[in-house]
Amino acid sequence: MSTSSVSEWINSQREQRTLQDWIQDLGPFVMLFGLMVIFSLTTERFLTEGNLLDNVAKNAVTLLLVALAGTFPILQQSIDLSVESVVLLTGVVTVVLIAEFGLGLLAIPIAIGVGMLAGLFNGLVFTKLKVPSFLVTLGTLSVMAGVGKIITGGSTITFRNDSIRAIATGNVLGIPNLVLWGLLIYIATIVLAFRTKFGRYCFALGENERVVELAGAKVDRYKIYPFVLSGLLCGVAGVLLTLRISSASPNIGSGLMLPSIAAIVMGGTALTGGVGGPHRTILGVLVIAVLNNGMNLLAVDSFVQEIILGLVVVAAVALSIDRDKIDVVK
Amino acid sequence: MAVDSVAHEDAVGPVSFSLREGEIFGIVGVEGSGKQRFGRLLAGDLEITSGSITVEGTELNNPSVSDMVDAGVGYIPKDRKSEGLLLYQSVLVNTSLAMIRDMNGSMPMLDLEAEQEATADAIEELSIKTPGPDALIHGLSGGNQQKVVIARWLAQDTPILVMDNVTRGIDVGAKEEVYRLCRELTDQGVSIVFIGDELPEVIGMSNRIGVMANGQFVAEPFDASPGNKPTEEDLIQEMI
Numbered sequence: 001m002s003t004s005s006v007s008e009w010i011n012s013q014r015e016q017r018t019l020q021d022w023i024q025d026l027g028p029f030v031m032l033f034g035l036m037v038i039f040s041l042t043t044e045r046f047l048t049e050g051n052l053l054d055n056v057a058k059n060a061v062t063l064l065l066v067a068l069a070g071t072f073p074i075l076q077q078s079i080d081l082s083v084e085s086v087v088l089l090t091g092v093v094t095v096v097l098i099a100e101f102g103l104g105l106l107a108i109p110i111a112i113g114v115g116m117l118a119g120l121f122n123g124l125v126f127t128k129l130k131v132p133s134f135l136v137t138l139g140t141l142s143v144m145a146g147v148g149k150i151i152t153g154g155s156t157i158t159f160r161n162d163s164i165r166a167i168a169t170g171n172v173l174g175i176p177n178l179v180l181w182g183l184l185i186y187i188a189t190i191v192l193a194f195r196t197k198f199g200r201y202c203f204a205l206g207e208n209e210r211v212v213e214l215a216g217a218k219v220d221r222y223k224i225y226p227f228v229l230s231g232l233l234c235g236v237a238g239v240l241l242t243l244r245i246s247s248a249s250p251n252i253g254s255g256l257m258l259p260s261i262a263a264i265v266m267g268g269t270a271l272t273g274g275v276g277g278p279h280r281t282i283l284g285v286l287v288i289a290v291l292n293n294g295m296n297l298l299a300v301d302s303f304v305q306e307i308i309l310g311l312v313v314v315a316a317v318a319l320s321i322d323r324d325k326i327d328v329v330k
Numbered sequence: 331m332a333v334d335s336v337a338h339e340d341a342v343g344p345v346s347f348s349l350r351e352g353e354i355f356g357i358v359g360v361e362g363s364g365k366q367r368f369g370r371l372l373a374g375d376l377e378i379t380s381g382s383i384t385v386e387g388t389e390l391n392n393p394s395v396s397d398m399v400d401a402g403v404g405y406i407p408k409d410r411k412s413e414g415l416l417l418y419q420s421v422l423v424n425t426s427l428a429m430i431r432d433m434n435g436s437m438p439m440l441d442l443e444a445e446q447e448a449t450a451d452a453i454e455e456l457s458i459k460t461p462g463p464d465a466l467i468h469g470l471s472g473g474n475q476q477k478v479v480i481a482r483w484l485a486q487d488t489p490i491l492v493m494d495n496v497t498r499g500i501d502v503g504a505k506e507e508v509y510r511l512c513r514e515l516t517d518q519g520v521s522i523v524f525i526g527d528e529l530p531e532v533i534g535m536s537n538r539i540g541v542m543a544n545g546q547f548v549a550e551p552f553d554a555s556p557g558n559k560p561t562e563e564d565l566i567q568e569m570i
Contacts, residue, residue: 196438197430204427207416214375214413215427215482216399274418 027319028266028283031312032290039294046297053176058244060289061182062087062237066253067260067267067281068189069233072226074264075193076205077273078133080230082122083260085144087253090115090238092148092157095248099159108167112235118144119231123224133227141257149250158247168243181240185233189278198225206273259288262313287316331403331490331521333372336381342367342545344381349490349523352516356536356554357525360569364545366408369494369525373405374398385490399428404483406476408494414479415467422449422463424478429486452481456511473504480511491515492523497531509535529562541568 039046046052066083073080090111097107122140126133170177193199201222204212213219242248263284269276291312295305337343342364349355359365370376372383374395383390385401393401407413415424426445433441449463456477460470467475476496483491496512497505512522512535526532532539538551539560548568552560 195440195442197433197440198438200423200430200440204416204419204423207418208412210413211416212427213395214373214405214407216396216404216431217427218396274416 023319024268028268028280028287028316031316031319032283032287035287035290035294039290039297043294043297046294051293051297053179056289056293057179057182058176059293060285061178062241063256063259063263063288064182064282064285065185065233065237065240066256067263067285068186068278069230069237070260071189071264071269071276071278071281072193072202072229073133074261074269074271075202075273075276076223076226078126078223078226079137079261079271080119080122080227081134081137081257082118082140082144083230083234084253084256085141085148086115086118086231086234087238087241087256088248088251089118089144089148090235091242091248091252092151094239094242095157095159096151098161098164099157104161105164107164108239111239112232115231115235115238116228117231119227119229119234120224122231123227126227127220127223145254152248152250154250156247156249160246165243165246168240178240178244181236185236186278186282189233192229193277193279198222202226203274203277206275262317263288266313266316284316287312331372332384334382334384336371336378336383338367338371338376339379340545342371342376345546347540347547347551349521351521352519353537354512354516354522354524354535355551356532356539357523357542358529358532358539358565358569359542363542363569365525365542366494367545368542369405369492369523372398372403372492372523374403375405399431399488402488403490403492404428404488406479406483406491406493406496408498410472410476410479415475417468418466420464420466421453421458421460421470421478422446424467425449425452425463425481425485428482428488432486448485452478452485456481456484457507471501471504473500473507476500476504476508480508484515489519490521490523492525494525495527496524497528529565533559533562533565539565541565543569
């Protein structure tokens with residue numbers, strides 16, 4: 001190869017890289033926008049305030065909270081599979097504390113505290129007993145679902161308290177409280193990720209734990225925090241979900257875990273850790289929420305919906321993964 | 331820093347030595363002599379099964395890396411790519427990786443301004459060639475990468491540095507800069523444990539040189555003050 005062809009080759013590589021960067025940055029946006037255009041053209045109801053706020057946004061909030069919860073363990077190259085069981089457990093605890101113990105508002109912080117304890121348990125087993133987080137949380141996924149279901153006694157439990165319920169069902173200036181809670185927590189997680197030591201260590205641990213350790217960080221502590229935060233956010237999700245419908249069935253939260261992981265990865269947080277962040281997770285959540293809503297409006301067969309959702313997730317991940325930073329794909 | 335007959339199981343020690351303020355203490359030895367593990371032990375990265383380390387009057391028993399950093403000891407590992415740097419993070423994140431520990435006391439927030447200031451200072455004082463503080467470490471030359479690892483400890487005025495082959499894999503110009511930097515630091519009272527595979531380099535840099543074999547110092551440290559340097563042959567004789 002002559003010198004000029006080498007430099008041409010380097011330049012072409014450079015151009016390819018920028019195109020890839022471009023796709024990876026804008027991929028989820030394009031996909032979201034594309035889906036919205038398709039559903040706006042094919043259905044009359046999609047692009048109405050009622051549908052976007054009451055159906056898409058409200059239904060997206062639970063998935064958003066769970067996906068934000070899962071983002072931090074994944075950022076540090078762990079994973080929390082127990083998210084949906086924490087939603088179940090904390091939801092059930094909320095209803096029981098209000099209905100049977102008459103604790104009223106106090107039920108909310110207690111339920112969220114239960115979520116944090118569940119996360120702390122995950123984190124402690126993971127770091128102190130050195131069990132991979134995948135396995136710890138696979139175990140607690142099952143354990144906590146079982147505990148929650150036992151508490152319900154196998155049937156839906158309900159409470160009646162309209163003032164507490166209003167926390168989730170009310171409106172401020174026409175915007176549902178549920179959506180406002182979701183946005184508030186979304187912003188809080190961005191601050192956590194980019195303005196705190198916790199967030200910095202999360203990214204750093206995800207890239208190379210040895211470097212962080214040799215820089216003098218208390219590594220175990222910072223490996224536990226993401227799980228506690230995950231428990232907290234799933235607790236909030238469980239509380240809001242049960243307040244919204246005044247009840248908890250033995251299977252609330254089920255089926256949230258896989259879509260939440262899909263949303264996280266679609267947003268650009270790689271399962272290999274260190275890159276991405278909660279600010280992008282919302283994109284993946286919206287793609288899934290819009291897709292679900294649009295297909296319902298189009299009355300797509302629910303089995304076909306599963307197929308389409310799966311294909312879109314794979315396509316979105318293929319577009320959004322930052323391959324420059326990933327050496328090996330397993 | 332005084333090290334009182336520390337050992338790691340059968341692999342290192344018992345070793346005793348004391349590091350004087352503002353000196354460079356060189357450590358040489360063949361592969362497997364234990365000099366590298368001794369460095370890790372000083373960094374808190376290898377369990378101390380007996381003995382203790384005293385830093386500025388505080389005795390530490392089997393300290394963690396975090397404890398040693400608290401005591402004022404910074405470690406610069408041999409392999410900067412796997413242990414020294416977050417390659418896909420910025421110059422800023424890598425420079426401030428140690429100083430963020432104590433940022434704002436026990437408060438959780440980062441002090442972005444302090445980080446930017448420290449990084450700008452490091453880039454200027456160590457003449458780190460980088461497009462800017464937000465450039466990824468990945469794209470810097472080996473010498474400039476290594477300067478960032480050193481800057482991480484200077485950013486929080488670490489008084490004792492343990493360097494394992496600090497000039498490994500960097501070009502001649504950058505080596506000279508690192509040598510000059512080390513001398514400037516010792517003039518300011520910083521003490522350096524200088525572990526090296528290159529004998530001429532260790533001889534040139536050190537005030538005293540300890541020779542390690544089988545995890546122990548084989549003799550009293552050589553005096554290596556200017557005009558009184560041991561030859562490579564002197565050291566090799568002790569090493570093997």
